[in-house]
Amino acid sequence: MTPMLELRELYSGYGDVRVLRGVSLEVREGEVVSVVGANGAGKSTLIRTVMGTVPATSGEVRFLGQDITGRPSHEIARRGIAQVMEGRRLFPHMSVEENLLVGGDILRDKARSRAGLDLTYTMFPRLAERRRQLARSFSGGEQQMLAIGRALMTSPRLLLLDEPSIGLAPVVVKSIFTALRQISEQGITILLVEQDVHRSLALASRAYVIKEGSVVREGPSAELLADPELRRAYLGI
């Protein structure tokens, strides 16, 4: 079966700064796959290159068997990939509901967008209570829920998450991961970049370890967690 997402020897960077150096990985339908690595390893760049916001310099990104390398991000989003960006990146001058509706606008269908809104509010009741408030008045956890909800509003096949738990209190992290598990159970495929290696490997079935823009290890999460050398060298635990 062709994987849902496949990266082949992907290179990318910023101007002269080369960040990804030949990354290959795949995510199959229904999986949760995690990418871990130290600060500056290129995790965000990886996600942004998939999404097309950082151009690939060589290599290939394939989604559902089609080459999407070099396509503009809005088109990639319309094909069914959603990204929860590092730092949440909410629209600060919009209310909670407006932020969500922007996500739903991609469907070009008011009724489906409304239905998505109801689902989002069911998953995150806190957002429903505060639908009229400005997003920027929110706590970090609420903002992260909103960022995830907004991405889900696009009704994606594949969800890319860039450090959804960073800077949040442990109880909030827990509820974010509970939500991710629910999202996965709804059949949405997930590629997760996380600093919280324990939780992220607990959720993911497989993981890739990247270092200086290259994949240095890959395998089932349990295997990676059990490897003492890996724990010391790359996971810092």
Add this chain to the structure above:
Amino acid sequence: MIDVFAQALADGVASGALYGLIALGLSLQFGVMKIINFAHGSLLMVAMYISLWASRYLGAHSLVAVPLVAVVMFVLGFAIQRWLLEDIYRKEATREPMGILIFTTGLWIFLDNLFLVIAGPDYQVIKGDWIGRTTSVGGLMFGYPQVAGFVFSTLTTVALVVFLRHTRLGRNIRAAGQDREAASVLGIDSARVYQVSFAIGLAVLGIAGALLAPMYPVNPFVGDIFGLRAFVIVVLGGIGSIGGAFWGGILVGVIESVGAQLLPATFSEILIFGIFLAVLYFRPTGLFGLEKE
């Protein structure tokens, strides 16, 4: 004496609403694309000439010319963004869009001189029976064009706010203005949004030009003073705020009109620009603290 002031105040509000409308497109373009369009005043001049020619050669009533000028300016705006600004913008996407600033400055000088050649240096006026008519409201006198300017400026401003708040396209324009990358990963084509925003900015400017033309003689440099004024208003009102541009326009209109009763004309310029500098210094987000669109 009271009457003189009441009249000056009302005149100021009326012309202020139109000033606000002139500033609106500039504010929208800045709010969405973060570009400063220095050709804004010249494009107002272009709109005024289109309105003048529509009335002279097509015999259009100058109010009938309003939607016509709006459409022409919309198309012009779309074309300018699509074929002139877009490439420059893309090349400097990661930097401050300096090139746009220089380019639109060039466009300003180019248009002014182009119209000097096409239309000649003389002031020209639109003729029409209704233009000289007046009406009195509560003891105050208003010219018909002045009433039309106030009413349609206010309606246009309200319509734009409703469009931005309550339509999908309006929401997408605001989203792209607030965070381009976040908008594009949600499926919004920012290049298209910019084309439409620039076009809407000029369509609104076209409405303003067509409303101004019956009140103000047109010549190739008429846009310079209004363009400058629009910058002041955008800063006073808070960059990117539509409501702010409206109230900023009213404020400038009133200062100008009431000021003229008390002080020599040059003083009102000093006052307006003094306030402009003070706002930039003390309250760079604008006087009114309204939410950005």
